[in-house]
Amino acid sequence: MTNPPRPSEKRSAFALIARQHEANLLRAAKRMCGLDHDLAQDLVQETLVSAYRAYLDGRFDGRHPGAWLTRILTNAFLFAKRQNRTLPGLESELLPNDDTFGVSWNSKIPSPEERLMQGTLSESLERALMSLPESQRLCVILADIEELPYAEIAEVMEVPIGTVRSRLARARMQMLTVLRDLQKLDSLS
Amino acid sequence: MKLHKETAESLEPCKHMEGMLNRTAEGSAPPLMKWYALWHAKGCSRCGTFLARMTALIAQLKGLHGVGADSIGGERLGDDRWTSLESKWSEVEESTQTRK
Numbered sequence: 001m002t003n004p005p006r007p008s009e010k011r012s013a014f015a016l017i018a019r020q021h022e023a024n025l026l027r028a029a030k031r032m033c034g035l036d037h038d039l040a041q042d043l044v045q046e047t048l049v050s051a052y053r054a055y056l057d058g059r060f061d062g063r064h065p066g067a068w069l070t071r072i073l074t075n076a077f078l079f080a081k082r083q084n085r086t087l088p089g090l091e092s093e094l095l096p097n098d099d100t101f102g103v104s105w106n107s108k109i110p111s112p113e114e115r116l117m118q119g120t121l122s123e124s125l126e127r128a129l130m131s132l133p134e135s136q137r138l139c140v141i142l143a144d145i146e147e148l149p150y151a152e153i154a155e156v157m158e159v160p161i162g163t164v165r166s167r168l169a170r171a172r173m174q175m176l177t178v179l180r181d182l183q184k185l186d187s188l189s
Numbered sequence: 190m191k192l193h194k195e196t197a198e199s200l201e202p203c204k205h206m207e208g209m210l211n212r213t214a215e216g217s218a219p220p221l222m223k224w225y226a227l228w229h230a231k232g233c234s235r236c237g238t239f240l241a242r243m244t245a246l247i248a249q250l251k252g253l254h255g256v257g258a259d260s261i262g263g264e265r266l267g268d269d270r271w272t273s274l275e276s277k278w279s280e281v282e283e284s285t286q287t288r289k
Contacts, residue, residue: 023264049277056285144250169211
């Protein structure tokens with residue numbers, strides 16, 4: 001029988017997870033809070049404190065750490081909104097709860113060439129994303145970028161799955177419109 | 190059923206097709222729904238365009254996972270944040286020990 005890990009070993013193991021997912025968490029946080037860099041850093045920091053508490057309490061099953069952290073981040077974001085700590089405009093129906101869940105996580109790191117190729121396209125996409133109302137933007141971030149299952153998104157946002165679907169449909173439609181308009185502007189300049 | 194004629198500018202699909210086209214674009218449509226959406230989109234230029242653009246948009250959004258435009262930048266917590274995290278983690282360890 002193996003002994004359970006000591007606290008310092010647990011901290012090292014958790015720090016490794018935190019370092020591995022730090023960049024993705026920061027990007028997701030910045031997208032959630034409308035590119036507010038300081039707020040995003042606050043959110044990720046709070047996420048990693050809450051997550052460590054859950055980790056020590058044995059509330060992390062060791063599977064899909066990225067998705068688990070994304071969910072804690074979403075809760076932190078929604079909690080901050082409830083405290084009126086952040087930006088205006090989020091619909092008030094958003095509330096967190098706390099559980100683990102499973103979903104695939106892709107931690108692929110792109111090469112500099114890939115980043116360069118994606119630069120222009122990504123910039124337009126990010127602008128279109130930022131044009132969305134917050135509750136719709138959150139749906140797109142969680143469903144399309146982070147690829148969480150709709151059931152998990154509905155649970156964390158405390159809305160029916162149908163609402164997630166309709167918000168996504170409206171959000172994507174608006175993004176298409178914004179992207180088309182950006183394209184028109186580009187062709188004029 | 191009335192299908193839309195060619196219109197260059199509008200992105201709106203036929204109203205009754207919007208949900209089916211969305212689910213087809215994201216890959217969650219059941220086989221029959223997908224078959225019907227594709228069949229409709231083949232004969233309706235507006236829905237065809239919508240489906241193509243929506244499919245491309247979703248693929249591009251998926252591609253944003255793990256990457257960020259320049260405006261997203263800042264992919265690491267600052268050193269001061271990590272120092273603060275270490276101290277908060279120590280507090281968490283202490284409170285966890287106390288509870289046990």
